[in-house]
Amino acid sequence: MSDLTGRNQPPMDEPVTHHGPPGGGAGRVLLAVGIVLLLVVVAGGTTWWMYTRDPAPTTNTAPVRTTAPTACPSVKLRVAAAPEIAPVVRAAAKKLDDNPADPCDPVEVVAEEPGATVAAAAKPDVWIPSSSAWLGIANAGGAAFTAQGQPLAHSPIMLAAPAAVTDSLSKGGQTSWAQLTGAVAAGKIPAVTMPDAQATTVGLLSVYAINAAMARTTPDSGIAQLRALTLRSRLKDASADPTALVARVAGQWNTNGVIYDVGIFPILEQQLKVYQHGKHTVQLKGAYPADGLVEADYPFAVAKNNQDEALTKKLRAAITGTAITQAGFRAAPTPRALPLPAQPAGLLAPATMWSQYKSLATQVLLLIDASGSMNQKIKAPGGREVTRAALLRESGKFAAELFAEDTTIGMWYFGQPTPTSPAHQEVVSYGPITGQLDDGTSRRAALGKAMDNYRAADDSGTPLYQSVLDGVTEMRDKVSPGTVTLVVVLTDGVDGESTFKMTQAQFMTKLAGEQDPSRPVPVLSVGYGPDVDMKALNEMSEATGGKAFAATNPADLSSAIAKAFLAAHAPR
Structure with missing residues (x-):
């Protein structure tokens, strides 16, 4: 199929591949309370990262760690990584353990949402958040992280839904934020769910992409904002956890094959690929919003007070491109990506308006x-x-x-x-x-x-x-x-x-x-x-x-x- 620009894209009813959409940006974080990424080896030797879920909280909570830090005295390097990439980082860290008899590894990897890292008083030596945008946000609050080299991985954000819903999302396999907004306003889509724009990067960057898409429809910035809020005002849920959404879809079904309480939602390409390879009963399709596509990236950021530069360099080298792609990520940026604002306020201001609108x-x-x-x-x-x-x-x-x-x-x-x-x-x-x-x-x-x-x-x-x-x-x-x-x-x-x-x-x-x-x-x-x-x-x-x-x-x-x-x- 082709996107709105006419470039070929993966068919929505097939597993997405690394040859996906034009465009992207940076960022991705899932405020996944109680969600742990487990390593699963799929037949044929390909490594995938699958999700298990503890009971979801009934109320909104602050970003938390999915794995608590240990008190091992032999730890030389403390690393915080976004949950979806943490298994890759942890596997690389294992290679650096020169004393298997010691229960404490020299590199401790904590799977932690970027929002939790920003909020925490104690910062890690190395931080691998799901968006370079978080570095600016953290540093504006007094942290001192510097990205070393290019990001480790990339994953564009898509719009996904159960197959029966996706057909109403697009025509001829094409989709856009403007098209989605119009369909929602006209009542043609049963539900749209969005992650929390202030707590998750999927939400944060999706809101930025929506506003960018609406700005293309009118030269008036006020009208563009209002058109973006047209979608906001129709959301079934504006503070959902995208990983929990995937779990909900996997565990629900009805006679028509439509999950009305979830509907359409933004998701990482990597997450969708993991889901599709999981052979779930409920099939998910995805499409790339051609008028405002953003991507998650995963910078390797080092704290100013990092005490072990040598071990840090070894860890970076141990995270290979092969491991990244086997985990469902892209090793290279998405071409023609949407650039993100240089200042944190460029992302946070629309996210605040979006989150508090209703x-x-x-x-x-x-x-x-x-x-x-x-x-x-x-x-x-x-x-x-x-x-x-x-x-x-x-x-x-x-x-x-x-x-x-x-x-x-x-x-x-x-x-x-x-x-x-x-x-x-x-x-x-x-x-x-x-x-x-x-x-x-x-x-x-x-x-x-x-x-x-x-x-x-x-x-x-x-x-x-x-x-x-x-x-x-x-x-x-x-x-x-x-x-x-x-x-x-x-x-x-x-x-x-x-x-x-x-x-x-x-x-x-x-x-x-x-x-x-x-x-x-x-x-x-x-x-x-x-x-x-x-x-x-x-x-x-x-x-x-x-x-x-x-x-x-x-x-x-x-x-x-x-x-x-x-x-x-x-x-x-």
Whole structure:
């Protein structure tokens, strides 16, 4: 089969080989509590590393060692290695034991997740994490590791699923993060599971790859982030252990051959090869995301205070390329790999946003300006003339896809076309975004339809202040523990030309009187166009604990909306 770039790739229904995808990066760590890699010799002399699993913890835990260090006084070199490569390193260390009668080897190899090494007070003499990225993260925290030579091994990250699920992942054997995101948003995939982006390298680098893929779909960074979070908001599990996922798949089956509680998940090519050679009942297929492929690499890093340089060099030499490839890794980097950011923050910032995006259920009331000024024409990208209302429709089409499954939401239009008209009207009733309206339409679909059908009435006034007051009052009664409750306002003008008109001072006095610290309702406001009163919007939002965003160019409306929603889900 071929990937999206047209280059040939291994068929998804066959064991993957070393001639896989174009692209990659660096990194891979599995926060595998209680998972031990055991050496298994497969018929024909090929060595593979298989997994056994202790009962999985029921709650998230910090990274831990899978093997405890010994207290042998004869140990000259202490090595921490990622669990999946630790057996290779341990076998190499055995070759350096010149006294078989001594139960303590001169080189002690601990199978340890990189996150545990970073967190530990005592650092090893030699560190072989599953990503070069961890060296920068550890050194930024005060460690002093230096990589010697090229990485020992490589393994690209794939998207895998039971065979019956994989068919929905790709067409003609091709896949991409953008394709997966679109399919998830459309409900065409039963489940997607991701490792913890802050604790595992598969998760960390997958999030980076997803954001890189979304950046290719739009020049606007805010929209790209939101599109990435579209996938995040639909995850079945956002903090899974990828090795445990493989174990779950191996131990589950149903009459249709579909494991719905796992679905699609990222995995190392090496892990998938190990699984496929294990002849499990549930067949796993894999595909390489052509629009954002990253790879794990395994640097041989030496601590500054390493006391035995000679033994260190011998250990490095004893880890042979043959042993690496027999264990299911690649000896060379994946061609055309995605480069990773030079600074740790380039990986950690999107991982933090991703990991904490859905930490609280969200309650949102959208207030959309439907006043007459929305029908004014402006210059859109490319020089075309379009009304602000039309631009809003274009920019807001995808907004309904961005809300997490645990969002409760409603939408009002505000405007006063006649002196007797109310300040606002409800266009989508408030309720769970996954719920159905009386006509059988899902609330998410109704939001999308409302944006498509959005029109502004000519000569309609702008009762902005009254609508915000009413919205805050409406949402305050809905505030409950464990939720974020918001009013999101989109307007291009100032309050006025309606029977509800009031001065800013009057409005701020009323808004202050509505505040209840025990039931906060932040207002996120987006103002755009030459007529918007950003000073008023800033003061309004700040008074409620929210934020205001200006889109000085009306064509930047999508970016402003994106910033507002990102602020709503920013880590707190």
